[in-house]
Amino acid sequence: MGIFWWAIFPYLMITVFVLGHIYRYQKDQWGWTARSSEFLEKKYLKWGSVLFHTGILLVFGGHVVGMLIPEAVTERLGISDKIFHTAAIITGSTAGFITLAGIVLLLVRRVSVKRVRKTSSFADMLIAVLLFLVVSMGLFNTFGFNLFVKSSFDYRATIAPWIRGVLVFAPDPGLMNNVPLFFRLHIIFAFAIFGVWPFTRLVHVWSVPLEYLGRRSYILYRSVGPVAKPVKEWERASGDVG
Amino acid sequence: MKIKAQMAMVINLDKCLGCHTCSITCKNTWTNRSGLEYAWFNNVETKPGVGYPREWERQEKYKGGWVLKSKGKLELRAGNRLSKLLNIFYNPDLADIDDYYEPWTYDYKALTQSPEKKHQPVARPHSLLTGDPLELKWGPNWEDDLAGAPETGKKDSNLRSLEEKVRLTFEEVFMFHLPRLCEHCLNPACVASCPSGAIYKRDEDGIVLVDQDACRGWRFCMSGCPYKKVYFNWQTRKAEKCTLCFPRLEAGLPTVCSETCSGRVRYVGVLLYDADRVQVAASPVSERELYKNQLQLFLDPYDPEVLAQARRDGLDEDWLAAAQRSPVYKLAVEFGLALPLHPEYRTLPMVWYIPPLSPMMQVVNSGQTEAESGEFFAAIERMRTPIEYLANLLTAGDTETVADVFKKMVLLRQYMRSKNLLGQDVPVEDNPWGLNGAALQEMYALLALAKYRDRFVIPNAHKEKAGDLYERQGMTGYDPA
Numbered sequence: 001m002g003i004f005w006w007a008i009f010p011y012l013m014i015t016v017f018v019l020g021h022i023y024r025y026q027k028d029q030w031g032w033t034a035r036s037s038e039f040l041e042k043k044y045l046k047w048g049s050v051l052f053h054t055g056i057l058l059v060f061g062g063h064v065v066g067m068l069i070p071e072a073v074t075e076r077l078g079i080s081d082k083i084f085h086t087a088a089i090i091t092g093s094t095a096g097f098i099t100l101a102g103i104v105l106l107l108v109r110r111v112s113v114k115r116v117r118k119t120s121s122f123a124d125m126l127i128a129v130l131l132f133l134v135v136s137m138g139l140f141n142t143f144g145f146n147l148f149v150k151s152s153f154d155y156r157a158t159i160a161p162w163i164r165g166v167l168v169f170a171p172d173p174g175l176m177n178n179v180p181l182f183f184r185l186h187i188i189f190a191f192a193i194f195g196v197w198p199f200t201r202l203v204h205v206w207s208v209p210l211e212y213l214g215r216r217s218y219i220l221y222r223s224v225g226p227v228a229k230p231v232k233e234w235e236r237a238s239g240d241v242g
Numbered sequence: 243m244k245i246k247a248q249m250a251m252v253i254n255l256d257k258c259l260g261c262h263t264c265s266i267t268c269k270n271t272w273t274n275r276s277g278l279e280y281a282w283f284n285n286v287e288t289k290p291g292v293g294y295p296r297e298w299e300r301q302e303k304y305k306g307g308w309v310l311k312s313k314g315k316l317e318l319r320a321g322n323r324l325s326k327l328l329n330i331f332y333n334p335d336l337a338d339i340d341d342y343y344e345p346w347t348y349d350y351k352a353l354t355q356s357p358e359k360k361h362q363p364v365a366r367p368h369s370l371l372t373g374d375p376l377e378l379k380w381g382p383n384w385e386d387d388l389a390g391a392p393e394t395g396k397k398d399s400n401l402r403s404l405e406e407k408v409r410l411t412f413e414e415v416f417m418f419h420l421p422r423l424c425e426h427c428l429n430p431a432c433v434a435s436c437p438s439g440a441i442y443k444r445d446e447d448g449i450v451l452v453d454q455d456a457c458r459g460w461r462f463c464m465s466g467c468p469y470k471k472v473y474f475n476w477q478t479r480k481a482e483k484c485t486l487c488f489p490r491l492e493a494g495l496p497t498v499c500s501e502t503c504s505g506r507v508r509y510v511g512v513l514l515y516d517a518d519r520v521q522v523a524a525s526p527v528s529e530r531e532l533y534k535n536q537l538q539l540f541l542d543p544y545d546p547e548v549l550a551q552a553r554r555d556g557l558d559e560d561w562l563a564a565a566q567r568s569p570v571y572k573l574a575v576e577f578g579l580a581l582p583l584h585p586e587y588r589t590l591p592m593v594w595y596i597p598p599l600s601p602m603m604q605v606v607n608s609g610q611t612e613a614e615s616g617e618f619f620a621a622i623e624r625m626r627t628p629i630e631y632l633a634n635l636l637t638a639g640d641t642e643t644v645a646d647v648f649k650k651m652v653l654l655r656q657y658m659r660s661k662n663l664l665g666q667d668v669p670v671e672d673n674p675w676g677l678n679g680a681a682l683q684e685m686y687a688l689l690a691l692a693k694y695r696d697r698f699v700i701p702n703a704h705k706e707k708a709g710d711l712y713e714r715q716g717m718t719g720y721d722p723a
């Protein structure tokens with residue numbers, strides 16, 4: 001089983017993620033949207049959406065630092081293991097709480113506000129639930145685990161090298177042998193999200209319109225056809241076209 | 243100078259019946275789909291009133307249109323690009339569906355499939371969003387013919403600064419109808435607000451369209467448009483708007499709303515304008531200058547220099563000919579009868595309105611057959627519809643311009659009256675606008691007779707020059723499928 005979950009499943013999901021995006025981008029520009037429901041309900045969305053999106057961006061940054069930077073590097077920079085962990089727990093928990101508050105609000109809203117529920121697609125529901133699961137387990141792993149379990153589990157010696165292995169196509173499932181259950185579930189559900197990503201509203205992540213900042217003109221014109229050539233000189237000479 | 247052509251419209255409020263034919267035919271053509279039941283690309287409001295969506299004119303609330311910054315530069319009222327992106331998770335200025343209305347249908351089966359009962363069966367309304375029974379409290383035209391105006395009318399932002407003067411009591415009330423559609427602005431705030439670059443203005447005819455394939459549903463166009471004429475399709479989660487019926491225009495036919503208008507109050511035609519001067523024209527310090535600035539953007543289609551430049555800029559002969567015959571040019575520029583709706587939004591709107599004169603005539607003593615022009619002109623000040631109100635609507639508060647339009651209309655009536663009833667062709671050359679008998683005759687033909695061929699002068703699109711049409715599928719405002 002270890003081999004499947006830690007050496008096959010991630011690649012399965014990554015493959016679906018990549019091919020799915022290519023396929024959807026080619027075939028379904030029309031369906032490619034943030035699927036906002038703000039128009040139907042604004043009050044809860046305001047807090048839910050802002051908290052969730054801010055939180056998840058912070059969480060993303062945290063994961064990049066925690067997973068991709070090896071311990072050796074931070075140590076050489078003079079950051080001791082203890083400092084790193086304390087900082088990670090504090091910032092990680094804060095970001096995690098923000099995100100969790102957001103996704104809980106959004107999920108509750110999606111289920112309990114009838115207008116939103118009735119106009120939700122299956123994918124909308126699924127992604128809200130998956131995000132809730134992954135975020136809550138993630139927060140438990142950062143915050144609750146340290147508080148309640150008090151074990152000496154070090155993800156930087158296990159999960160982090162494993163994920164770096166996955167990224168360079170040399171996964172070592174053995175690293176995951178003694179990883180606690182909620183860490184494993186967090187990872188498996190996270191990869192599940194990657195698998196469904198291209199078929200949900202999450203595609204809007206790739207459409208963040210940063211190009212807006214660099215747009216030369218506020219007003220955009222488009223021509224129906226190639227710009228017509230100017231008419232001949234003799235035609236231009238006469239003023240009246242009545 | 244860069245000359246472009248713009249398809250534009252004039253609506254003669256003096257003759258609008260408020261029959262809603264335009265809205266209905268538009269709806270049946272464009273928005274009778276799930277997700278857009280609430281959307282009326284064309285709607286007819288009764289003024290005074292808060293309109294549709296509720297209080298759309300309150301830009302302090304919805305932050306539509308442009309404002310002039312201290313350095314004389316235009317900026318979107320909602321904020322600059324960075325602030326837009328920072329608000330992308332939640333657009334604080336967005337009108338929600340309750341500001342329009344919750345769409346509903348009736349449960350008609352209750353009528354057709356009811357068993358015999360003691361009482362009549364009733365078709366009850368239920369929401370198209372949730373399916374729940376709905377108690378109707380607001381709708382697309384709740385204020386029709388002043389229904390509820392004593393309640394909602396006071397919130398009409400055009401009544402600002404004249405609260406004391408206007409009393410919405412039964413005896414003193416005034417009203418008129420205001421048909422509204424997308425203005426296909428020269429300086430469209432919707433286009434500027436769209437961070438994805440999905441909304442664009444067509445080079446050839448100035449029609450503003452949403453590229454359905456490029457729209458990502460960020461919703462800034464909806465709040466950015468000060469006229470609230472971009473709608474969110476809650477099924478497809480993309481923005482949709484009036485297309486000025488471009489498939490019809492391209493074939494030389496008027497828009498559906500214009501074609502079916504039972505009052506024959508709509509005019510469609512081409513205007514030539516200088517695209518290089520648009521930004522300058524939209525940026526005067528005083529809002530009252532916007533009307534005149536926009537007028538000056540429009541170019542004389544008989545001026546040989548204009549024609550020569552237009553040809554260099556690739557305009558076709560039939561379009562230039564249409565610009566010369568354009569009823570919009572005549573009404574807006576030549577006769578100066580039509581005015582832009584809320585020019586102070588600085589989008590340079592392209593659906594212009596002839597203000598409603600009619601209620602004034604009731605003020606004039608009906609026993610008089612040969613009213614002196616002085617009396618008529620004086621009566622304008624005593625009109626039932628306060629001139630300040632119309633000025634707030636059409637000229638950023640400049641009452642003189644509105645009064646000027648009315649005086650021309652009165653002059654026309656006097657002239658035609660003496661001609662038809664008294665058989666006298668009274669010379670009118672000494673009027674301040676230099677309108678002679680021939681001009682008044684032409685005005686009469688356009689306004690009163692309003693023949694189809696005069697109301698609509700629409701050149702065909704030059705599709706033979708179009709590039710790959712297949713590639714353009716989906717770019718023009720509706721579902722490519």
Ligand code: SF4
Binds near residue numbers: 423431471
């Ligand atoms: S009126 Fe039409 S063109 Fe003008 S800003 Fe609104 S949607 Fe855009």
Ligand code: SF4
Binds near residue numbers: 258261419507
């Ligand atoms: S169809 Fe014509 S007359 Fe009737 S409401 Fe519309 S614009 Fe007015």
